[in-house]
Amino acid sequence: MTEAGCDRCGCGGSGAGPGMAVDPVATPWRVALLGNPNTGKTTLFNRLCGLRHKTSNFPGTTQESRIGVVRPRGESSSAARPIHLVDLPGVYSLELAQSESEVCREVLAGNLSPRGEPVGSPDAVCVVVDGTNLARNLLMVGEALSRRLPTVVAVNMIDAARRGGIRIDPVELERQLGCGVVECSARTGEGLEGLPEAMRTARVPNRTPPGSREGIESWADRVHELCVGHRGLADRVAVDRGAASRGDPDGARAREVTSSGPGGWRPTATDRIDRVCTHPLLGMGVFAAVMSGLLFVVFQIATYPMEWIDSIFSGNAGWVAAWQPAWLAELTGGGLRGLVEHAMPEGILRDLLSGGVVSGIGATLIFVPQIALMFFLISLLEDTGYLARAAFLMDRLFRPFGLPGHSFVPLLSSHACALPGIMATRTIPDRRQRLLTILVAPFMTCSARLPVYVLVTTLLFRDRPLLAAVAFVGCYALGAAAGLVSALVIGRTLLRGPDRPMILELPTYRPPSLRTALVTTWDRSIVFLKNAGTNILAISIVLWWLGTYPKVDPPEEVVQLRQLAAEIRDGRLADSSPHDSAFVTPGEGLGVAPFKDRESSARELEDRADRIESADGKARSFAGRLGRAMQPVFAPLGYDWQLTVGVVTSFAAREVFVSTMAVIVTGSDEADGEGILSEIGAAKRDDGSPVFTAATCWSLLVYYVLAMQCLPTLAVTARESGGLKWAMLQLAWMSGLAYLSALAVYQGLGLAGVT
Amino acid sequence: MRLSEAPEGFVGVVCHHDLGTADAELLRAMGLRPMARVRICKPGEPCIVQVLAGCGHDGVVMGASGCSCRIGLSGSLARRVSIEAIVGAATA
Numbered sequence: 001m002t003e004a005g006c007d008r009c010g011c012g013g014s015g016a017g018p019g020m021a022v023d024p025v026a027t028p029w030r031v032a033l034l035g036n037p038n039t040g041k042t043t044l045f046n047r048l049c050g051l052r053h054k055t056s057n058f059p060g061t062t063q064e065s066r067i068g069v070v071r072p073r074g075e076s077s078s079a080a081r082p083i084h085l086v087d088l089p090g091v092y093s094l095e096l097a098q099s100e101s102e103v104c105r106e107v108l109a110g111n112l113s114p115r116g117e118p119v120g121s122p123d124a125v126c127v128v129v130d131g132t133n134l135a136r137n138l139l140m141v142g143e144a145l146s147r148r149l150p151t152v153v154a155v156n157m158i159d160a161a162r163r164g165g166i167r168i169d170p171v172e173l174e175r176q177l178g179c180g181v182v183e184c185s186a187r188t189g190e191g192l193e194g195l196p197e198a199m200r201t202a203r204v205p206n207r208t209p210p211g212s213r214e215g216i217e218s219w220a221d222r223v224h225e226l227c228v229g230h231r232g233l234a235d236r237v238a239v240d241r242g243a244a245s246r247g248d249p250d251g252a253r254a255r256e257v258t259s260s261g262p263g264g265w266r267p268t269a270t271d272r273i274d275r276v277c278t279h280p281l282l283g284m285g286v287f288a289a290v291m292s293g294l295l296f297v298v299f300q301i302a303t304y305p306m307e308w309i310d311s312i313f314s315g316n317a318g319w320v321a322a323w324q325p326a327w328l329a330e331l332t333g334g335g336l337r338g339l340v341e342h343a344m345p346e347g348i349l350r351d352l353l354s355g356g357v358v359s360g361i362g363a364t365l366i367f368v369p370q371i372a373l374m375f376f377l378i379s380l381l382e383d384t385g386y387l388a389r390a391a392f393l394m395d396r397l398f399r400p401f402g403l404p405g406h407s408f409v410p411l412l413s414s415h416a417c418a419l420p421g422i423m424a425t426r427t428i429p430d431r432r433q434r435l436l437t438i439l440v441a442p443f444m445t446c447s448a449r450l451p452v453y454v455l456v457t458t459l460l461f462r463d464r465p466l467l468a469a470v471a472f473v474g475c476y477a478l479g480a481a482a483g484l485v486s487a488l489v490i491g492r493t494l495l496r497g498p499d500r501p502m503i504l505e506l507p508t509y510r511p512p513s514l515r516t517a518l519v520t521t522w523d524r525s526i527v528f529l530k531n532a533g534t535n536i537l538a539i540s541i542v543l544w545w546l547g548t549y550p551k552v553d554p555p556e557e558v559v560q561l562r563q564l565a566a567e568i569r570d571g572r573l574a575d576s577s578p579h580d581s582a583f584v585t586p587g588e589g590l591g592v593a594p595f596k597d598r599e600s601s602a603r604e605l606e607d608r609a610d611r612i613e614s615a616d617g618k619a620r621s622f623a624g625r626l627g628r629a630m631q632p633v634f635a636p637l638g639y640d641w642q643l644t645v646g647v648v649t650s651f652a653a654r655e656v657f658v659s660t661m662a663v664i665v666t667g668s669d670e671a672d673g674e675g676i677l678s679e680i681g682a683a684k685r686d687d688g689s690p691v692f693t694a695a696t697c698w699s700l701l702v703y704y705v706l707a708m709q710c711l712p713t714l715a716v717t718a719r720e721s722g723g724l725k726w727a728m729l730q731l732a733w734m735s736g737l738a739y740l741s742a743l744a745v746y747q748g749l750g751l752a753g754v755t
Numbered sequence: 756m757r758l759s760e761a762p763e764g765f766v767g768v769v770c771h772h773d774l775g776t777a778d779a780e781l782l783r784a785m786g787l788r789p790m791a792r793v794r795i796c797k798p799g800e801p802c803i804v805q806v807l808a809g810c811g812h813d814g815v816v817m818g819a820s821g822c823s824c825r826i827g828l829s830g831s832l833a834r835r836v837s838i839e840a841i842v843g844a845a846t847a
Binding site: 093095500 | 764777778780781783784786788825826828829
């Protein structure tokens, strides 16, 4: 890392430290982006870097960082040197006792860098300030200047400030601060063309603000007084009317800022909207409508890309097949999995690729559409300013259970997948409340639970879709209730401590930025794929191995069926007529239905033999043996060995349950078809009684609502909570609660005569 | 007067508080500090205040004695912050 500012502070150094030769073109100029929350820092970063950035984190912390590349422009060597922009967490002060502030302090001191970046002080600091809210933002500028690093101040939202009648004198501001000042608007791009060069030519400020808090406040007051002026009220009204007639949202923001003089106050648009959105009753109505819309869009629209992904990996599905030409359908009939099986010779490697790797990648990617859509909508909502209000509404609901309103977004995200939900807890300032939220986030119904809910509610309420829908919604409610009650119990026992009251800046309502939402969605999705994808892939491979090995000889029934099929195909059986008694007899003895012609009859027998062999192989595999060994543990819940195998194999990933059951019962993992669901529903225990009774179904449903059947979530919990013990507590708590609840349901229904 | 008791539109300055250190420091960094001029946007739960840049206790311009942002506080916090009315300032 270069020594900061050596080429600007007059020491005569090269900017690379003593004795170091630096290629000015190859060595990036590292700039730390600092600022208060809600100053448009993220929008500015996205505008400068676009998708040329990576998401990282700071070692030893849970703080995320983005490092972006600002492409050089111009011909000079300084201009050709690329800028690496390090986006620091938004903080109100560098001196607060919060992890975000500590990260900023350490980065500026040169003690911490994002993972993969060289450690050392940044070459420059760019402080982003809100031009419509300069008074408070100057406090942060003062703290940054006192670090004595090359600094430039980007006065963002300058267009909104101008429209609101706020006049900032940039020359005077530059003189007072002793560093470069660039007026810009990240939303419109105004002034941004000069910002990269200002970062490269940033100098150590020639003025130093006082060191004490009171001193910086007085200094900021004086600078604000000297550099910022307001137009008269009459001017502002004229500006307001002009902005209103143009439907200008930034003008509206600025109007609200400037209508502040004594005697000049009137309720603004934000005030009026807040009266509704934070009202105890009306606010909940708005909240319910917004959340219903969000969840509807997520689960409705994401279905299409999920179906595409499923068809790519597993084979043609739904309407995708109808759009394909015949030759393509023929080629991709079995999806990537089919292609692998078609292209490779039989053997372990082929089985591993088709059954483990391709399935694992597909199992990861299939969740991306829901997660991406959820993040996109959350980002849009956040940008409007509504989510901060929703957090306060939820604070009222969550507070009795020991959770803060900040937990709302993480718990909402967990309805798509617990992994991004747990990562989103980084925004919760209090560590105790953050841990509580992490521990209960997996109770929220995630996408992976849905196949199990579909299977069991279909079995329970076949031909009664309304009741099935009620049961489905009940599962969501049970998960959320279990999460809240668990937070209450854990918060009053293991994580006792005072609740920190809610303090949150409520930004002015404004239209969201599509660009910011898209970049955020891209970031979140990539992080999900990196964190979860590798885990899910590894788990899929392990599950495939457990479910496939050891290889066993086919049972006698399979041998007989194949022999019979061969005899039919070879014509050794006299005739293919279904009425020929000499022919039908052997097939009937094995439960074979009458058939029409030789080839199709042989195929039918072979398919049946394959299914029986597959189910037998699964039952005698390591996973099957484990299921049988553990069956006594799950017997009180009403599960036979087949259900136990399903529960055990889905320990690492709950979505595996349905495909496992399909393989065990039918010998095929094509679990989407109605016929397969019927076959699973008709499964028999060893004594001939049905596997899925009403009591068993309810017990199973409750178990899957509450159980921690997701190894990647445990891994992320361990990482984000800073210790394996919290992940183990989560596993024990959720599994114990699921087991006891399912036991109570099964035994209770048994006592009530429901079987 | 406590912040939680002030009506909508009330303009005053922050006098004192009995908050814990962490909350007091955060509020101070957000601009809600002694002598900061505030307007009550919405009383109740949450209590929404706008911290104003401009005039101070006696109507004299004080520079950045505050800022122009909205802060939402839970009712329990608002009850622990005291404010005084600015003479001559309009309320709702």
